[in-house]
Amino acid sequence: MPRYVCAGCECLMTHERSGLLVEERTDEDGPYKIWSADLWRCPHCGTELLTGFGAEPVHQHFEEGYEKAECYLVIRDRTPTGEDDA
DSSP states (O other): OOOOEETTTTEEOEEEEEEEEEEEEOTTSOEEEEEEEEEEEOTTTOOEEEEOOOSSOSEETTSTTGGGOOOSEEEOOOOOOSGGGO
16 A cells, blocks of 8 residues: 655655545536545645546546536646736
8 A cells, every 4th residue: 555645744644535536627617527536634734635546537427427426526627827827
């Protein structure tokens, strides 16, 4: 099993949960894909890390049942696009 370290607290993070559903959204904030991931947490400051995403999504927006999936969080593209985003 991998080991992750909280850079701020300088301690090992703990594995909280496997198979957490995470939704990826498009640039226009529309539905896109749902992934399965693992949640790790720092026992001191509570910082969370999502890792261990599978090679393929669990669901894609065009598949039946996509809208019924309950996700832990939503990933949105926050790539800086200009000077104001820095």
